[in-house]
Amino acid sequence: MTETTETRVERKERTRRAILDATLVLCEESSLVALSLRQVAKQVGIVPTAFYRHFESIESLGLALVDESFVSLRAMLRDVRRHDPTYRDIVDQSVDTLVSHVRKERQHFQFIVRERAAGPLAVRAAIRHQIELSERELATDLARLPGTDTWSPEDLQVLSSLIVTAMVATAEDILVAVGRPDAEKAVAERARTQLRMVIIGALNWRSES
Amino acid sequence: MTETTETRVERKERTRRAILDATLVLCEESSLVALSLRQVAKQVGIVPTAFYRHFESIESLGLALVDESFVSLRAMLRDVRRHDPTYRDIVDQSVDTLVSHVRKERQHFQFIVRERAAGPLAVRAAIRHQIELSERELATDLARLPGTDTWSPEDLQVLSSLIVTAMVATAEDILVAVGRPDAEKAVAERARTQLRMVIIGALNWRSES
């Protein structure tokens, strides 16, 4: 018998976490907009009305999950940045990091990918905003790389938007392929090739326009 | 008084259409998985049980809408193909065609974009399959263009997947920007730049690997 007398805030935090986790589980095969407060409560093991002690609506629950998801996503981006930027290796590193993070944070990625297109309006807006922030971060990173000296800020932004789009699509494909190692490898290989194509296009860009 | 005595199949087809249209309207601010048969019936103006005369479930309704949506999408792709392939103009043509088709078939695009990520399993699978077909079609088109003679079929497939991904993302952005002409222009301009970057990358590809 582990007699851990919990403090009040600890207990509250624990059920809050349980609600977030339960929602991620339930969202694996549905979506926030098709999720009822009662389903969540049942999954958590609390009575429906207790839900309101933590969130005022499913929508605000969703916003909390968006914040949480992007915390781990930013951790991933920091991982990518930590490695030194040799042009060839940066691609392998980035894709590998993406694959492993999607696997580790499967539920969060799935949540983001799904609610980005189908969630409540405020949730969709929040995700769009976060992705836009990521694009800007990537743009400033790209600006530090050799060969981008002559680029305009606008073109850098456009390029990073293209890269983020491709990586989001790759994350989606990994989620579909998860559990089938050969399919996962194929997705990763394709992502690497696409990134290289984009980089080559970028390196030859200014000389063209 | 227009006394058009309808034939029986005409009448059936008319309510079937009404159901499809009503669903597209209701899906504009929600999703198939959050849609009830009764909502659809009410919107159409029939009694709930009458729904079953046309579809056996919301899911099969969704599959019908997927088919329908991709008919118009393929019409768009035919439009793109009709124009002669000068490398510079092909980009402008394609993006313009995309923008105008998304505007004209707004509901269908919105439906596809949303249900692709959040719809019932079978619907998601159907959409993935259709997009994969589009990628392959694009790949065979690309193979006919000058400069791709030395390409492997795999690389062509990878390239067209990248292009389709970018165009899907562009369609999403147009849907968000719709009604704000300046935002629409910005999205179109960005899509053009991205397509050019990709093409430049592609043209310099074989010499790299």
Place this chain on the structure above:
DNA sequence: AGTTTGAGTGTACGTATGTACACCCAAAGC
């Protein structure tokens, strides 16, 4: 003309939904 067919109706059910309200009781604060 008489019969069959089938889209659409109306009623009826068990179940799930969001939320209001009064309640409990242990940790927190005095």
Place this chain on the structure above:
DNA sequence: GCTTTGGGTGTACATACGTACACTCAAACT
């Protein structure tokens, strides 16, 4: 020690849900 606070409970209700079943009635078939 007594009071306050607040997470969690239980009951209750109006509403919405999917679907079963028995029905109508005009077009279609014979």
